Amino acid sequence: MLLLYTPTSPYARKVRVLAHELGVPLPVKPVDPLADDPVLLAASVVGRVPVLLLDDGTRLIDSRVICDVIEDRAGRGPSTFEARAQEATAEAVMDSALFVVMSRRRPEGERSAAAMDREVTRIRRTLGAFDGVRSPVDGEPLDRVQVGLATSLAYLDFRLPDIDWRRGHDALAAWLAAVSARPSMASTAPPSP
Numbered sequence: 595m596l597l598l599y600t601p602t603s604p605y606a607r608k609v610r611v612l613a614h615e616l617g618v619p620l621p622v623k624p625v626d627p628l629a630d631d632p633v634l635l636a637a638s639v640v641g642r643v644p645v646l647l648l649d650d651g652t653r654l655i656d657s658r659v660i661c662d663v664i665e666d667r668a669g670r671g672p673s674t675f676e677a678r679a680q681e682a683t684a685e686a687v688m689d690s691a692l693f694v695v696m697s698r699r700r701p702e703g704e705r706s707a708a709a710m711d712r713e714v715t716r717i718r719r720t721l722g723a724f725d726g727v728r729s730p731v732d733g734e735p736l737d738r739v740q741v742g743l744a745t746s747l748a749y750l751d752f753r754l755p756d757i758d759w760r761r762g763h764d765a766l767a768a769w770l771a772a773v774s775a776r777p778s779m780a781s782t783a784p785p786s787p
């Protein structure tokens with residue numbers, strides 16, 4: 595297996611953290627999606643990371659699909675529908691954050707403040723759903739919901755520190771501090787912005 599990724603992509607980090615947690619070896623190769631990297635486009639018409647290349651030539655896009663493969667390689671049964679919905683909820687934070695990050699990179703006249711505000715509101719509202727998230731248990735791997743949430747929150751810290759997501763979410767802030775110390779998170783941290 596080989597994962598095409600960027601060190602700053604939260605979706606790729608989610609996959610890498612899960613592989614680390616479940617003890618699945620996952621070699622990686624950096625590509626540049628924003629420069630239409632030919633290696634990436636040869637593997638995926640969509641041209642987004644992550645992409646997983648399997649040894650039999652199969653190419654798989656989308657972090658949730660790739661997480662399915664990693665769970666399977668780890669000999670785990672599929673996550674429940676409820677867990678998958680919670681994972682999607684955590685990923686919505688990532689989607690909204692990425693929208694704001696990419697909007698901010700546009701020239702001023704090409705951004706919509708209203709659209710960005712709407713996504714920040716979605717982030718704040720969604721985080722409320724995780725105030726009682728399960729704490730990591732010693733000796734047990736993180737599950738997909740925990741991995742999705744941790745990588746989403748870490749992405750907010752990385753790219754949108756000004757939105758101050760910790761305000762009103764003390765328990766979640768303490769949760770992230772504990773999870774961030776795990777080798778899976780420490781070894782996949784993005785380079786300084």
Ligand SMILES: N[C@@H](CCC(=O)N[C@@H](CS)C(=O)NCC(=O)O)C(=O)O
Binds near residue numbers: 657
């Ligand atoms: N739903 C996809 C989202 C992947 C995604 O949006 N990746 C971003 C990087 S964080 C990307 O490659 N963007 C390049 C582009 O949009 O051109 C997944 O879960 O894998």
